Amino acid sequence: MSKVPVIAAVGVTPIASEHRGSNLRDLMAEAVLDCLADAGMDDLSAVEQGLTSYESDHFNLQMTLGAILHDTIGMIPKPNLRVEGGGATGALALRAAWAHIQSGLCDSILVYGCEKNGRGVSSRTANQLFALSADVDWEMMVGGNYTGFYAAMIRAHMEAYGTREEQFAHVAARNRRNAGFNPIAQKPMDISIDDVMNSRPVAEPYKLFDCSLLSDGAACVLLSTEEWAREHCPAFDKRAPVYFTATGCGSDTMRLGDRYPELTNFRAKRTAAAQAYAMANISDPMREIDVAELYDSYSGVEIQAVEDLGFVERGQGGPSVADGIFDLDGALPVNTSGGLLGRGAPVGATGILQAIEVVQQLWGAVDPRRQVAKARRALTDTHAGIASISVVNIFERRD
Amino acid sequence: MTEKVRSKIDIRVPESAPAGDAWAQFRGVERIAMELTQSYKYSLGKYSRFFMELENGRFLATRCHGCGKVYAPPRPLCPNCLAVTDWVELSGEGVVKTYSVLRFSPGSNDDVRALETPYVLAYVLLDGADTLFPHLLKAAPDQAHSGLRVRVAYSDEPVHHPIHLMYFVPVADSERQQP
Ligand SMILES: [Zn+2]
Numbered sequence: 001m002s003k004v005p006v007i008a009a010v011g012v013t014p015i016a017s018e019h020r021g022s023n024l025r026d027l028m029a030e031a032v033l034d035c036l037a038d039a040g041m042d043d044l045s046a047v048e049q050g051l052t053s054y055e056s057d058h059f060n061l062q063m064t065l066g067a068i069l070h071d072t073i074g075m076i077p078k079p080n081l082r083v084e085g086g087g088a089t090g091a092l093a094l095r096a097a098w099a100h101i102q103s104g105l106c107d108s109i110l111v112y113g114c115e116k117n118g119r120g121v122s123s124r125t126a127n128q129l130f131a132l133s134a135d136v137d138w139e140m141m142v143g144g145n146y147t148g149f150y151a152a153m154i155r156a157h158m159e160a161y162g163t164r165e166e167q168f169a170h171v172a173a174r175n176r177r178n179a180g181f182n183p184i185a186q187k188p189m190d191i192s193i194d195d196v197m198n199s200r201p202v203a204e205p206y207k208l209f210d211c212s213l214l215s216d217g218a219a220c221v222l223l224s225t226e227e228w229a230r231e232h233c234p235a236f237d238k239r240a241p242v243y244f245t246a247t248g249c250g251s252d253t254m255r256l257g258d259r260y261p262e263l264t265n266f267r268a269k270r271t272a273a274a275q276a277y278a279m280a281n282i283s284d285p286m287r288e289i290d291v292a293e294l295y296d297s298y299s300g301v302e303i304q305a306v307e308d309l310g311f312v313e314r315g316q317g318g319p320s321v322a323d324g325i326f327d328l329d330g331a332l333p334v335n336t337s338g339g340l341l342g343r344g345a346p347v348g349a350t351g352i353l354q355a356i357e358v359v360q361q362l363w364g365a366v367d368p369r370r371q372v373a374k375a376r377r378a379l380t381d382t383h384a385g386i387a388s389i390s391v392v393n394i395f396e397r398r399d
Numbered sequence: 400m401t402e403k404v405r406s407k408i409d410i411r412v413p414e415s416a417p418a419g420d421a422w423a424q425f426r427g428v429e430r431i432a433m434e435l436t437q438s439y440k441y442s443l444g445k446y447s448r449f450f451m452e453l454e455n456g457r458f459l460a461t462r463c464h465g466c467g468k469v470y471a472p473p474r475p476l477c478p479n480c481l482a483v484t485d486w487v488e489l490s491g492e493g494v495v496k497t498y499s500v501l502r503f504s505p506g507s508n509d510d511v512r513a514l515e516t517p518y519v520l521a522y523v524l525l526d527g528a529d530t531l532f533p534h535l536l537k538a539a540p541d542q543a544h545s546g547l548r549v550r551v552a553y554s555d556e557p558v559h560h561p562i563h564l565m566y567f568v569p570v571a572d573s574e575r576q577q578p
Contacts, residue, residue, distance in 0.1 A: 020411070021428045061433060124506060131505035137446070138472045141562045142534045143504055143511040148520045151499035159497075159545055204500045204540075255472075256497075257522045257531030263497050 005101040005244045007395070008108070008222040008229040008236055010356045011035025015186040015217035015344035018119040024060055024218075025072040028114045031218035031349075032073045035110075039222060040234035043074070047222065047232075048106040050075040052082040053093035053113030054348030058129045060116060069112065079106075086133055086384025087297065089113065090219070090351020091391035095247045097223045098393075107228040113348035114218035126214055133385060135254050147211060147298070149256055149386050151203040154300035156263035158205065161315035165205050167322045168300040169196035172209045172341055174327055175296055179338025181370035182357075186215050186344030196299075210299040215344035219352040221359075242362045244355075246394035248275030254388050268390035269308035269381065276379075276392040277310070286311045286332060289394075290375040291361045293354035295382050296339040302326075305381055306334070309392070328370060336361060336370045354380040355393060362397040406431040443561075445475035448486060450561035456553045458491040458565065460528050471528040491551035492570065493525035493532070500540040509559035519543045521567055525551075535566045542569060550574075 011034035013019070013027050022030065036043070050073075052066035062068065066082035083093040090113050097111045117126065131140045134149070157163045173193055179185035191209065199208040222233070223244065229236040250271025253259055259267070273285070282288045294309075296302045303317035311332060312320045320326070326334040337343045337357035340350065358378035360366045376397050383390040412427035420426070443450055449472070452459050460471035465480035469487065477484055498521040506512045514535070521536035521543065536543055537552070548570040558564055 020430070021426060058435075061435060127503065127505045128507065131507055136507075137443070138562070139533055140505060140507045141511070141560050142520070143501065143507065143514055143518060144520050144533055145501065145503075145505040147503075148499040148501045152497040152520065152522060155499065156497040156545075200502075201500075202502055204502075255533065257472075257533050260496065260522075260524065260529070260531045263522070263531075 003102045003104065003225060005098055005223045006226045006229050006236070007242045007244065007359045008224045008233040009035050009039030009041070010219075010221050010359060011038055012184055012219045012353065012356060013217050014184045015215050015346060015353070016118065017186060017213070017215065019116070019216040024062070024065065024114050024116055025068065027116070027216065027218040028069045028112060029072055031114070031220050032110075032112060035220050035222055038235060041232065044110065047075070047078070047108045047110050049079045049100060049109040051093050051097050051100070051109055051111045052080060053090045053111060053352060054082070054115055055084055055086060055089045056115065056117075056129065056347065058132065059121065059126075069114070073112070075110070085389045087295065087347060088351060088382045088384040088389045088391045089348050091354065091380060091382035091393055092249070092351070092389070094221065094223070094244070094351065094355055094393055095249060095391055098244055098247050101223060101225060108222070108224035108232070110220060110222050111352060112218070112220035113352045115346035115348040116216045117214045117346055118216040123214075139255060146386070147203040147206055150298045150301065151206045152256060153263060153304070153386060154205060154298070157265070157300065157304060160264050161318065163300070163303060163318035165197060166193055167318035168210060168303055169193040170322050171296060171299040171302045172196040175335045175339040176209075176342040178328060178336055178370055179342025181367045182338050182343055183367070185338045185342055186213055188338065188342055206298055206300070212297050212340035213344045215346040217344060217346035217349050217353070219349040219356055221352055221355060239363050239365070240397050240399040242359050242395055242397050244393065245396045246276045246279035248272040248277075248279065248392045250275070250390045252388050252390075254385065256386055265304050265314065266308045266383065266387035266390060268383065268387040269305060269392070272390040272392040273309045276394050280377075280394045280396070282394070285309060285379070289332060289377055289379050291336060291358055291372040292332065292334045292379040292381065293337060293339065293357050294334050296335055296341050297345070299341065302334065302339075309379070309381060328372075333372050336366070336372060351380065351382040351391065354382060355395065358395055362395060404431065406433070408432055446473060449473050450564070453553065453561060453564035458489050458525070458551050459486050460489050460525070461485065462487045469528045470530055471525050471532045472530070487527075489525050489527045491525065493523040493528070493549060495521045495536065495543065495545055495547040495549055496524050496531055497522050497545055498536065498543050500543065510563040521549065523549055523567055534562075536568070537566050538569050
């Protein structure tokens with residue numbers, strides 16, 4: 001029997017700037033109940049293992065959250081593992097779960113993640129806490145922060161390839177528009193490229209609408225062998241089977257300056273993509289992938305990502321984005337969920353939310369206004385920091 | 400009436416729950432203030448000499464005798480060769496390779512909190528180094544550009560974190576050394 005994992009079921013909470021009425025345990029419970037309903041299962045008794053995905057002990061003011069959440073959702077006494085890898089946490093958790101299934105360690109595993117990055121702390125505290133995920137000694141202490149690091153990278157891209165602010169403003173406007181067709185999205189907006197261009201500068205060339213959201217939310221994916229899903233998950237046979245067929249992971253130096261002379265793009269994404277494409281037998285990703293969720297922590301990052309993922313040639317990210325080929329009606333729609341810019345980004349749940357979006361696209365189960373017709377193969381791109389860790393996961397519908 | 404809970408921020412109880420709400424009995428929400436303050440005796444470890452020499456107005460990097468790479472910021476261990484590096488002194492002049500203009504500060508420490516926004520974060524290739532050193536460029540944002548010649552300046556004022564014993568300033572035309 002094949003060990004390639006299938007997605008048995010998925011669950012989410014709405015993504016919001018604040019879930020005041022729910023703490024992290026509550027949010028995780030809500031997403032798990034949503035997953036049970038999606039699976040058509042009464043409880044998790046048949047699920048063998050649990051994998052917890054969350055980034056920050058500081059935001060959450062709680063360490064060993066894995067044990068607490070595992071207890072909250074009734075997974076005691078089953079095995080638990082917590083995975084952390086900055087912004088890539090959710091995608092790394094799925095990758096770890098993939099290995100659990102492929103290795104035969106278990107036939108079923110619940111990957112569940114959450115974060116409250118929203119209004120539980122002031123934006124000043126949030127900036128400090130996120131800056132702790134930079135190199136504290138050499139970057140944070142001189143006043144560096146992630147908006148600044150990303151801004152320095154896109155500036156280098158602009159100088160090397162002529163990329164223009166209007167081109168990444170296109171991403172900011174499009175992803176927020178896509179969010180309007182996603183009922184769980186945090187901040188759908190119908191804004192123009194001019195609105196983005198005229199928004200307040202945060203770290204030039206990035207302006208307010210080029211920056212992604214701080215969010216509260218939770219998400220989970222029940223991953224299993226096909227055999228397990230047929231036996232335990234009543235919903236599985238009612239929709240097209242979707243397999244988690246390939247995963248790649250790359251890394252790069254923590255500090256941008258150590259990557260000199262390459263300042264414009266993400267080597268870790270190229271490494272991760274090459275592994276995933278080899279595993280999935282993909283040679284022409286632009287043609288062979290039908291829908292993708294890209295890590296748009298800042299609008300320009302999507303332009304860099306479409307180059308590093310091999311969708312377009314280096315330097316062609318800006319013009320290709322502006323031409324609309326990654327829009328909902330384009331050749332390869334990306335960030336149909338709204339992405340980090342429009343749907344939101346509760347860190348520990350982000351990579352899981354990306355996977356859920358593309359899986360639901362492959363099921364043909366999303367709002368028709370954002371549904372990509374006849375999607376068979378999908379990609380998620382997720383990274384930590386300025387892609388110090390990068391993960392590419394591939395999902396395929398096989399019916 | 401006196402407040403019985405000192406940390407209480409507010410309580411919100413919705414007048415009605417949506418029909419069929421499974422959580423109907425759990426809709427009242429209390430928020431409290433929580434705080435976590437820590438202080439550390441933080442060792443700068445094998446990087447310490449870099450900071451000690453800044454007090455003497457000297458800028459150090461490290462060089463790997465294996466591959467010849469010069470690291471600024473310093474690395475005690477070359478990640479290419481896993482060889483222990485040697486300290487070398489650089490002139491402190493270099494060129495901006497990229498930069499950003501920050502309109503908000505992470506408030507990382509007292510030195511950073513004292514900065515006026517906007518400020519410029521520059522990535523500088525120091526003459527003789529192979530990596531870029533990130534630090535403040537004390538110049539007007541519109542003066543910053545890739546290719547700008549800069550030099551390390553040393554602070555006369557006491558600082559909170561020793562990395563602020565230095566910063567970058569543009570090299571004035573009159574200071575330019577003849578090639
Ligand atoms: Zn070496």
